[in-house]
Amino acid sequence: MVKRIYISLITLIIISCSEGDILEIPLDIFDESLQNCANESDNTFVFFVIDEDTNTSLSVNFTDTNFEINPMTVEDITLDEPTVITLNTSTNQLLYREFNTAINGDEYFCNSVPVSDINVTQELISSNGTVEISYVLQNTTATATIYERTLTLKDITLEGNGIAIRRELLVLGTDTVEIPN
Numbered sequence: 001m002v003k004r005i006y007i008s009l010i011t012l013i014i015i016s017c018s019e020g021d022i023l024e025i026p027l028d029i030f031d032e033s034l035q036n037c038a039n040e041s042d043n044t045f046v047f048f049v050i051d052e053d054t055n056t057s058l059s060v061n062f063t064d065t066n067f068e069i070n071p072m073t074v075e076d077i078t079l080d081e082p083t084v085i086t087l088n089t090s091t092n093q094l095l096y097r098e099f100n101t102a103i104n105g106d107e108y109f110c111n112s113v114p115v116s117d118i119n120v121t122q123e124l125i126s127s128n129g130t131v132e133i134s135y136v137l138q139n140t141t142a143t144a145t146i147y148e149r150t151l152t153l154k155d156i157t158l159e160g161n162g163i164a165i166r167r168e169l170l171v172l173g174t175d176t177v178e179i180p181n
Contacts, residue, residue, distance in 0.1 A: 034151065034173030037110035038069040045069050046109045047151055049173050055099040058172060059109060060085070060131050060151065062092040067133075071179055074145060082134035087126040087156065094126035096158050096165070124163060129156030135177065147177045 036047045045067060048059035062085045068076040087094050100119040108114050132154060135147045151172040158165040 034149075034175040035105050035109075036069055036175065037106070039112075040069070043067070047172060048105055048109050050103060050105050052102055055102055057095075057097050057099070057103065057105070057108075059095045059097070060087075060093070060153075060172060061095065062131070071177060074179055077135045077147060077177070077179075079135055079137070082132035082152075085131040085133070087129045087131060089125055089127055092131075094129065094131070094153060094156055094158065096122075096124040098122035122161070124158035124160040124165060127157045127159050130154045131172070138176070140181075142181070144178045144180050147179070148174050149177050150174045 034047055034049055036045065038045045042063070043065050044061065044063050046059055046061050048057055050057045064083070064085065067083060071077050085092050098121045100121050101117075103115075103118055108118065130153070132152045134150050134152070136150070137145070138148050139146045151174075153167065153170040153172055156165075156167050156170065
């Protein structure tokens with residue numbers, strides 16, 4: 001009886017530890033400022049952070065016909081509830097990339113043709129999860145209303161090359177939105 005319990009416990013430990021190829025890449029190392037760009041003619045947007053020490057980036061690319069990357073009026077912002085973008089493997093993506101060299105975010109993410117001498121050495125693409133874009137009023141001056149915009153990733157899975165990374169919650173970053181009065 002004791003032997004049977006002991007074998008059952010060992011089997012349970014082996015099975016519960018076998019998650020497949022799950023690798024922990026430290027996604028929370030990105031403490032640089034959140035940057036963005038848009039192609040408003042086709043309603044595509046990119047938010048990104050770059051870790052210059054490790055030549056890595058996290059970026060969210062999405063299409064949304066109602067989103068304004070540079071809102072011009074307070075009505076363009078929803079304060080009550082965040083804008084939610086559902087991630088997938090094709091149109092609305094979260095991408096983790098490692099590069100062979102340092103990158104300039106504006107040149108790499110914001111040009112229709114990226115710089116040619118930069119190679120991606122590792123790429124992980126979202127298979128699920130959401131991005132929540134929320135705004136908080138920071139200040140009102142005589143000339144502008146200033147909001148902090150935060151991008152929060154929820155229940156994400158990044159996959160590629162036999163690797164899977166899962167996170168329940170990760171703040172991609174914050175930036176400031178200034179709307180003229």
